Amino acid sequence: MILAFAGGVGGARLANGLARILPAGSLTVAVNTGDDFEHLGLHISPDPDTVLYTLAGLNDAERGWGLAGETFACMAAVKRLGGEDWFALGDRDLATHIERTRRLATGETLSQITADFAARLGINQAIIPVTDDRLRTLVRTPAGELSFQDYFVRQRCEPAVTALVFDGAETATPSPALATLMQSPELQGVIICPSNPFLSIDPILAVPGIRDWLRRRRIPCIAVSPLIGGKAVKGPAAKMMAELDLEATPRAIAEHYLGLIDGLIIDRADTLQALGECHITDTLMRNIEGQERLARESLNYLERQRRA
Amino acid sequence: MILAFAGGVGGARLANGLARILPAGSLTVAVNTGDDFEHLGLHISPDPDTVLYTLAGLNDAERGWGLAGETFACMAAVKRLGGEDWFALGDRDLATHIERTRRLATGETLSQITADFAARLGINQAIIPVTDDRLRTLVRTPAGELSFQDYFVRQRCEPAVTALVFDGAETATPSPALATLMQSPELQGVIICPSNPFLSIDPILAVPGIRDWLRRRRIPCIAVSPLIGGKAVKGPAAKMMAELDLEATPRAIAEHYLGLIDGLIIDRADTLQALGECHITDTLMRNIEGQERLARESLNYLERQRRA
Numbered sequence: 001m002i003l004a005f006a007g008g009v010g011g012a013r014l015a016n017g018l019a020r021i022l023p024a025g026s027l028t029v030a031v032n033t034g035d036d037f038e039h040l041g042l043h044i045s046p047d048p049d050t051v052l053y054t055l056a057g058l059n060d061a062e063r064g065w066g067l068a069g070e071t072f073a074c075m076a077a078v079k080r081l082g083g084e085d086w087f088a089l090g091d092r093d094l095a096t097h098i099e100r101t102r103r104l105a106t107g108e109t110l111s112q113i114t115a116d117f118a119a120r121l122g123i124n125q126a127i128i129p130v131t132d133d134r135l136r137t138l139v140r141t142p143a144g145e146l147s148f149q150d151y152f153v154r155q156r157c158e159p160a161v162t163a164l165v166f167d168g169a170e171t172a173t174p175s176p177a178l179a180t181l182m183q184s185p186e187l188q189g190v191i192i193c194p195s196n197p198f199l200s201i202d203p204i205l206a207v208p209g210i211r212d213w214l215r216r217r218r219i220p221c222i223a224v225s226p227l228i229g230g231k232a233v234k235g236p237a238a239k240m241m242a243e244l245d246l247e248a249t250p251r252a253i254a255e256h257y258l259g260l261i262d263g264l265i266i267d268r269a270d271t272l273q274a275l276g277e278c279h280i281t282d283t284l285m286r287n288i289e290g291q292e293r294l295a296r297e298s299l300n301y302l303e304r305q306r307r308a
Numbered sequence: 309m310i311l312a313f314a315g316g317v318g319g320a321r322l323a324n325g326l327a328r329i330l331p332a333g334s335l336t337v338a339v340n341t342g343d344d345f346e347h348l349g350l351h352i353s354p355d356p357d358t359v360l361y362t363l364a365g366l367n368d369a370e371r372g373w374g375l376a377g378e379t380f381a382c383m384a385a386v387k388r389l390g391g392e393d394w395f396a397l398g399d400r401d402l403a404t405h406i407e408r409t410r411r412l413a414t415g416e417t418l419s420q421i422t423a424d425f426a427a428r429l430g431i432n433q434a435i436i437p438v439t440d441d442r443l444r445t446l447v448r449t450p451a452g453e454l455s456f457q458d459y460f461v462r463q464r465c466e467p468a469v470t471a472l473v474f475d476g477a478e479t480a481t482p483s484p485a486l487a488t489l490m491q492s493p494e495l496q497g498v499i500i501c502p503s504n505p506f507l508s509i510d511p512i513l514a515v516p517g518i519r520d521w522l523r524r525r526r527i528p529c530i531a532v533s534p535l536i537g538g539k540a541v542k543g544p545a546a547k548m549m550a551e552l553d554l555e556a557t558p559r560a561i562a563e564h565y566l567g568l569i570d571g572l573i574i575d576r577a578d579t580l581q582a583l584g585e586c587h588i589t590d591t592l593m594r595n596i597e598g599q600e601r602l603a604r605e606s607l608n609y610l611e612r613q614r615r616a
Contacts, residue, residue: 041349041410073379077403082428083410091399095385102349102391120390 001186002299003178004193005130007032007047007200009064009234010226011193012054013285017295018191019055020288024124029055030178032195033110033129034137034166034203037149039087040078042097043104046149047200048114048129049096056121061287064234067092086154111175126177130204133172137203138165148199157236160243164198169206182213189302190214192223194283196237197256198244205260214260220305222263224298225253228284229269250278262305265298309494310607311486312501313438315340315355315508317372317542318534319501320362321593325603326499327363328596332432337363338486340503341418341437342445342474342511345457347395348386350405351412354457355508356422356437357404364429369595372542375400394462419483434485438512441480445511446473456507465544468551472506477514490521497610498522500531502591504545505564506552513568522568528613530571532606533561536592537577558586570613573606 002022006015006029015029032047046065053059053067060068070090079085089097096117103113109132118127139151141159151159174182181187195201205211214221230248232238238248246252250266257264267283279301285291310330314323314337323337340355354373361367361375368376378398387393397405404425411421417440426435447459449467459467482490489495503509513519522529538556540546546556554560558574565572575591587609593599 040406041413042406071379071381071399073399074382074403074406077400078407080428081403081407081425083403083407091379091381091402092385094399094402095382095389095391098348098350098382099386099389099391105349117389120388 004029004191006193007195011195012051013291014193016054017291019125027125029127030130032200043101055123128177131172134168136167161240166203166206172207190221194224194226221261223261224265228267312337312499314501315503319503320359321599322501324362325599327433335433337435338438340508351409363431436485439480442476444475474511474514480515498529502532502534529569531569532573536575
């Protein structure tokens with residue numbers, strides 16, 4: 001059994017590579033829920049959905065979010081009725097949020113719903129939210145505290161970030177399947193996917209028990225740097241690192257994960273700033289072959305850590 | 309000021325004719341909410357929406373429900389996720405339910421939301437739910453009591469109807485604009501549109517105060533029979549009348565509205581069964597011209613009652 005921690009697009013891509021090359025049922029992807037929010041009365045889980053859609057092969061690879069072949073008739077009609085249309089919800093994507101919201105209202109947990117969605121979409125690996133409890137990433141800026149989607153979508157990551165707050169984290173607990181896996185003798189290694197360390201991985205680590213478990217674990221854990229040539233492939237990771245007085249280098253990523261990982265996979269473009277144990281390769285996943293290749297290298301690297 | 313009571317398609321058509329030939333702001337359509345229901349976590353108001361869409365010119369005239377040019381991508385995705393797809397919700401129609409549900413949750417009333425939707429869709433007459441309170445039509449059948457949409461959509465009106473129950477009616481009150489209009493010296497007449505008397509009009513009359521007001525009113529009130537040649541244009545009115553041991557004739561309609569109306573407009577096809585005061589014409593509204601023609605005849609007939 002392999003456990004992968006993932007956030008949005010980059011994380012979903014490596015998770016997909018892992019899902020494809022590992023035997024069915026031997027991968028669990030624990031996904032960030034700090035980006036979750038309520039919008040138009042619906043519970044939206046952007047990162048779990050990106051992972052679901054990507055592993056189901058339904059994602060729009062070009063646009064980088066949502067479903068392939070998506071239409072936006074509902075949003076246009078919402079706009080006509082004076083509703084909020086700043087967060088683009090596709091007609092097919094909407095079904096996920098409507099069904100999730102309906103089922104949450106009947107008392108089902110995010111874990112149960114996500115697992116069922118994964119099964120119905122034909123995914124043969126486990127996808128779980130990192131927690132079933134309320135966890136909300138808040139972004140501190142000079143102009144005040146913003147909800148994550150306000151910062152990320154509405155304000156297009158323009159405000160400078162001074163700190164991140166994971167509201168609800170203190171009282172959250174790992175989702176049942178994650179808690180079980182953390183104690184399982186079958187778990188052979190952990191991979192932190194190339195997701196934004198601050199926005200996607202830190203909320204996961206903020207759930208009590210997870211960071212401590214990573215520190216104490218006896219199985220190997222590696223991370224894949226989300227940077228390529230000092231820049232994020234997508235998203236505000238590099239911009240945010242500058243605002244937080246960090247250099248956008250593998251060294252800063254390694255220091256961020258200090259004590260939690262045994263090794264870091266970095267892109268060839270970043271070798272000059274490499275420090276300590278790392279594996280250098282191409283980390284850009286242009287297509288499914290690229291996802292499988294990086295997944296294979298990640299598993300091999302994990303295995304080398306286990307033997308070291 | 310003219311007040312029209314309406315339910316679904318037939319009611320919406322005459323309401324549209326009235327809306328088009330009356331000066332802006334001089335028509336109020338009070339719509340049945342007994343068909344309202346919660347589905348997929350959304351508050352759906354089928355009759356108010358049919359009236360909204362028809363008066364906005366956005367309705368699908370051929371299909372008889374929903375919006376023209378509608379797509380059903382979301383429903384197909386709901387089905388893929390194992391959700392309920394027996395009630396077809398179009399992608400554009402869904403926006404109405406999402407926005408309504410969201411706004412209800414913020415404390416707005418159905419009346420406020422419906423009025424705002426009407427304004428945003430460019431409708432220059434008033435559309436109001438008959439009540440802002442919970443009102444649910446239940447259908448008694450030999451096999452037990454069914455919710456209205458279960459009977460109407462899921463079971464396609466197949467079960468025999470032994471009685472109708474308007475759950476919540478006893479404690480409901482007329483919506484504020486309707487209550488005001490009922491007391492207004494400006495109100496010149498009432499038209500009961502050609503909607504199913506049992507399913508669309510009776511729930512309106514079950515709201516305390518409305519039936520009594522119709523009995524006591526000093527302004528004229530006429531109804532348009534929903535039957536043509538002893539059959540309903542659409543829907544189960546005639547079938548239901550047989551099950552309730554009523555003949556599907558203008559006489560039965562007139563007796564149903566006894567004491568509430570001054571006259572009945574009936575179709576030429578039903579003249580053999582006519583009884584008492586009635587106006588005979590073509591009541592089938594094939595297109596907008598037909599809607600306007602019947603609306604004009606209704607207003608003229610109403611005026612004749614006022615002078616009588």
